[in-house]
Amino acid sequence: MWGKGLITGMKVTWGHWFGKKETVYYPEEKLPMTERFRGGHLAFDEEKCIGCKLCAISCPNAALDLTVSVDENKKRHMESYVHRIGRCMYCDLCIEACPTKAITWDKNYEFASYFKEDMTYDALVEARNRRGNNE
Amino acid sequence: MAQTEKYVLNMGPQHPSTHGVLQVQVELDGENIVGAKPVMGYLHRGIEKLMESRTYVQCVPFTDRLDYVSAMNNNLGFCMAVEKLAGIEVPERAEYIRVICAELNRIASHHVFIGSLTNDLGSATGMIYAFRDREKILDLFNIICGARMTAHYIRIGGVAADAQDEFLRDTQKFIDYVPEMLDEYNKLFSGNEIFQARMKKTSIITKEMALKFGMSGPNIRASGVDYDIRKIDKYGAYGKFDFDVPLGKRGDNWDRYMIRMKEIAESAKIIQQALDNMPEGPYMAKVPKVLRPPKGDAYHRVENTRGELGFYIVSDGSTKPYRVHIRRPSFVNLQALDTMCKGMLLADAVTAFATIDPLMGEVDC
Numbered sequence A: 001m002w003g004k005g006l007i008t009g010m011k012v013t014w015g016h017w018f019g020k021k022e023t024v025y026y027p028e029e030k031l032p033m034t035e036r037f038r039g040g041h042l043a044f045d046e047e048k049c050i051g052c053k054l055c056a057i058s059c060p061n062a063a064l065d066l067t068v069s070v071d072e073n074k075k076r077h078m079e080s081y082v083h084r085i086g087r088c089m090y091c092d093l094c095i096e097a098c099p100t101k102a103i104t105w106d107k108n109y110e111f112a113s114y115f116k117e118d119m120t121y122d123a124l125v126e127a128r129n130r131r132g133n134n135e
Numbered sequence B: 001m002a003q004t005e006k007y008v009l010n011m012g013p014q015h016p017s018t019h020g021v022l023q024v025q026v027e028l029d030g031e032n033i034v035g036a037k038p039v040m041g042y043l044h045r046g047i048e049k050l051m052e053s054r055t056y057v058q059c060v061p062f063t064d065r066l067d068y069v070s071a072m073n074n075n076l077g078f079c080m081a082v083e084k085l086a087g088i089e090v091p092e093r094a095e096y097i098r099v100i101c102a103e104l105n106r107i108a109s110h111h112v113f114i115g116s117l118t119n120d121l122g123s124a125t126g127m128i129y130a131f132r133d134r135e136k137i138l139d140l141f142n143i144i145c146g147a148r149m150t151a152h153y154i155r156i157g158g159v160a161a162d163a164q165d166e167f168l169r170d171t172q173k174f175i176d177y178v179p180e181m182l183d184e185y186n187k188l189f190s191g192n193e194i195f196q197a198r199m200k201k202t203s204i205i206t207k208e209m210a211l212k213f214g215m216s217g218p219n220i221r222a223s224g225v226d227y228d229i230r231k232i233d234k235y236g237a238y239g240k241f242d243f244d245v246p247l248g249k250r251g252d253n254w255d256r257y258m259i260r261m262k263e264i265a266e267s268a269k270i271i272q273q274a275l276d277n278m279p280e281g282p283y284m285a286k287v288p289k290v291l292r293p294p295k296g297d298a299y300h301r302v303e304n305t306r307g308e309l310g311f312y313i314v315s316d317g318s319t320k321p322y323r324v325h326i327r328r329p330s331f332v333n334l335q336a337l338d339t340m341c342k343g344m345l346l347a348d349a350v351t352a353f354a355t356i357d358p359l360m361g362e363v364d365c
Helices: A004-015 A054-058 A093-097 A123-134 B047-052 B056-064 B071-086 B092-120 B124-145 B165-190 B193-199 B207-212 B218-222 B253-276 B329-341 B346-356 B360-364
Strands: A042-044 A064-070 A076-084 A103-105 A120-122 B007-011 B023-029 B032-039 B296-304 B307-315 B321-327
Touching (some): A054 A064, A076 A123, A093 B056, B023 B346, B047 B321, B056 B321, B071 B307, B165 B253, B193 B253, B193 B346, B207 B218, B207 B329, B218 B307, B329 B360
């Protein structure tokens, strides 16, 4: 009978009036990010960093721009840690390359911006600000 | 006296901000199509050239951006080509995880096919159903690698991280759900008379034509050619699994749709076998930190969601590939568009385009 398939299809859609909701009310309700989630800004740990620049070398798109200074004891210090989000592919190669695990993703995915300048930030400044706020 | 003439209509989307940008110049005689010429290049990023200036490890995330709805399969193709070139042995557990991820990605990609097809045929509801289920797979990818689409999970020598129990448990849950999901799709679309009328006996590609065009993947199998690289080459762990290759008879739009529905069930069968026999052991082979494959070249092909995806890599013994060429199935399959559209009505061009299932990231590369 012509139309039988249409009615069967309608039954499926009507059945969902009574089912469980598949969506969440963003932004009131947010989905939890997974443990391995790659996204957001880089959370930089100044104390762990040894200034080896392996992260910048491993980046396929040169998204990391680092300035390292060497003191009189030949110890390396990070002066700036600029991350250009516009170039970043979130491939995780920088984080995997880090021998001391000094960088991680901060997992905050809400960083869309109106201006191009906001897509470049210094992870070192952000880390110091965060520490200043905590103290 | 009335005068008639043929005219050319540009079918889009062509705006640079949209993701799949293909222009089709459709030559029309009234509402009948006389010719359809795809114009591409809007999404060209020069990935082959970009790879020449990156190390082998750095090349892998670029393959995610080729066919961005089946990134795992692209990763697999490139990594296997490099492994062939450098003579790297992959641990068994990694091979199994790779198969699970590649097949999950095949299902997710077929969800996009079903969703966009039903949407193009005027049923936006259909798209929501397919995308609801695709979301379940993307969530699984989010657990295992932290990304939903651009996975960059399969690496040279194995996989980036071991599969957690949570991932394996949730994958099993999804596989248990697949029969119910397919039943719902069959009730919703396959049985629908309007859907059938639009799909059956339209845009037929015969066996001979499909072979002449060099088509591959579900599109050639819909024409009745038994050509599945998973069966022919048995690459990776595919030789260990038992699965069928669904074939079509007529090569029309309906067959191309049904093949993909059947492939979802077959992929689920493969994943189930992989989950049941998952071996223990390392997930990554010992790969030197600075990878320098010996001088020479290698070609490796995998069965991507859209057909035969091949990577040809030439090495000059340095850390970067001298040349990479990618054989992209969508690009080759798109040749058939003109033949499929000739003699059809304008509305059928949309259906023909949807059932070829080209992905512009891969066409333009």
